[in-house]
Amino acid sequence: MxxxxxxxxxxxxxxxxxxxxxxxxxxxxxxxxxxxxxxxxxxxxxxxxxxxxxxxxxxxxxxxxxxxxxxxxxxxxxxxxxxxxxxxxxxxxxxxxxxxxxxxxxxxxxxxxxxxxxxxxxxxxxxxxxxxxxxxxxxxxxxxxxxxxxxxxxxxxxxxxxxxxxxxxxxxxxxxxxxxxxxxxxxxxxxxxxxxxxxxxxxxxxxxxxxxxxxxxxESYGRIKLYIEGGTWTQDQLANLDGVTEVKPLSQGGYLLHLANPEVGANLYETLTQGRYLPVFNQQPPTLEEIFKMEAGGHHG
The missing domain is CATH 3.40.50.300 (P-loop containing nucleotide triphosphate hydrolases)
Incomplete structure (x- = not known):
């Protein structure tokens, strides 16, 4: 060792x-x-x-x-x-x-x-x-x-x-x-x-x-990224939801939402599904590359 x-x-x-x-x-x-x-x-x-x-x-x-x-x-x-x-x-x-x-x-x-x-x-x-x-x-x-x-x-x-x-x-x-x-x-x-x-x-x-x-x-950064696919939500509608700080459309379809904090995800699930099927609802922490940029730039979170 x-x-x-x-x-x-x-x-x-x-x-x-x-x-x-x-x-x-x-x-x-x-x-x-x-x-x-x-x-x-x-x-x-x-x-x-x-x-x-x-x-x-x-x-x-x-x-x-x-x-x-x-x-x-x-x-x-x-x-x-x-x-x-x-x-x-x-x-x-x-x-x-x-x-x-x-x-x-x-x-x-x-x-x-x-x-x-x-x-x-x-x-x-x-x-x-x-x-x-x-x-x-x-x-x-x-x-x-x-x-x-x-x-x-x-x-x-x-x-x-x-x-x-x-x-x-x-x-x-x-x-x-x-x-x-x-x-x-x-x-x-x-x-x-x-x-x-x-x-x-x-x-x-x-x-x-x-x-x-x-x-x-x-995981120390929290699950502040949310990938969704399906539903009829527009980018502007998603951007106006409480706790969403940024929305990016994905080339393969769907959206990437940046959340103010990980707890936002639970409320968004109810809002976005509204009792209907949503093919993708995937809440993830930042990638290592994103964390590297945060730390090298002096910003955490």
Missing amino acids: LEVKNLHKSFGDLVAVDDVSFTIEPGQIMGLIGQNGSGKTTIFRMILDFLTPEGNGQVLWKGQSMNKQVYNVVGYLPEERGLYDKMTIEDQIIYFALLRGMKRSEIIDRIDDWMQRFQVKGSRKDKVKTLSKGNQQKVQLIATLIHEPELIILDEPFSGLDPVNADLLKDGIRYLSQKGSSIIFSSHNMSNVEEICDKLLMIHNGEQRLYGTLKEVR
């Missing part, structure tokens, strides 16, 4: 990280979200002991401080990509895996499986410089994950990947999660976080703004 406690870090007058704490259990996937410059990469660097936390900040792996012995069970993909382009795919992967304590024979046995898992176009003997940018990124991901690390830290791993290749990466992350890896990744794509994360952490201007499971975070 990874335990991060009370992380602080300043650079001169800039407070980059201010009292951030979280835990990741074995097999859990956590998404780290926040705007550019919010402190995500600084958090990663403190976890990896590249930067030293200030004050009483601590990073513990299985109850012990991070040390050189732990590094062999860590897989880290930095935001700044870097490969030796004159090396072959095989030599590149072997080089990084040997640094993580794997045996050469074990690495060679796994390369084809991981190349197939990520659908790398090319053979293991091709030089990295002959690959497309996307396939180079896949090779770096393989070099990060091939030793099946117990702790995986991925800084913007989906950056530059098309939807098909992003799905391959998600499958790879799930595979290692099922094998017990503790995984944390940063992303600007909220759908990636919603799709595969057990929990999330949002950082804004270095401060911990949101933390918990996706359901906990969304």
Whole structure:
């Protein structure tokens, strides 16, 4: 288990990280979200002991401080990509895996499986410089994950990947999660976080703004969105109902109503149905993307 406690870090007058704490259990996937410059990469660097936390900040792996012995069970993909382009795919992967304590024979046995898992176009003997940018990124991901690390830290791993290749990466992350890896990744794509994360952490201007499971975070905002289909109500009529703050027509039919508070929904149900069948009446909390915009913009609710 990874335990991060009370992380602080300043650079001169800039407070980059201010009292951030979280835990990741074995097999859990956590998404780290926040705007550019919010402190995500600084958090990663403190976890990896590249930067030293200030004050009483601590990073513990299985109850012990991070040390050189732990590094062999860590897989880290930095935001700044870097490969030796004159090396072959095989030599590149072997080089990084040997640094993580794997045996050469074990690495060679796994390369084809991981190349197939990520659908790398090319053979293991091709030089990295002959690959497309996307396939180079896949090779770096393989070099990060091939030793099946117990702790995986991925800084913007989906950056530059098309939807098909992003799905391959998600499958790879799930595979290692099922094998017990503790995984944390940063992303600007909220759908990636919603799709595969057990929990999330949002950082804004270095401060911990949101933390918990996706359901906990969304439900904390209340079910203030109401989807309806059917009936004879017009947009203007819906907008004039008590407790409705905004009405938007949906391209697939029906309307999305924004409510002043979740309790409005119960009264609206009686008003909108009037004893008649209404095919869709679905009250939901805001999406993660909407919550992100609220928090990044400084508005809650």
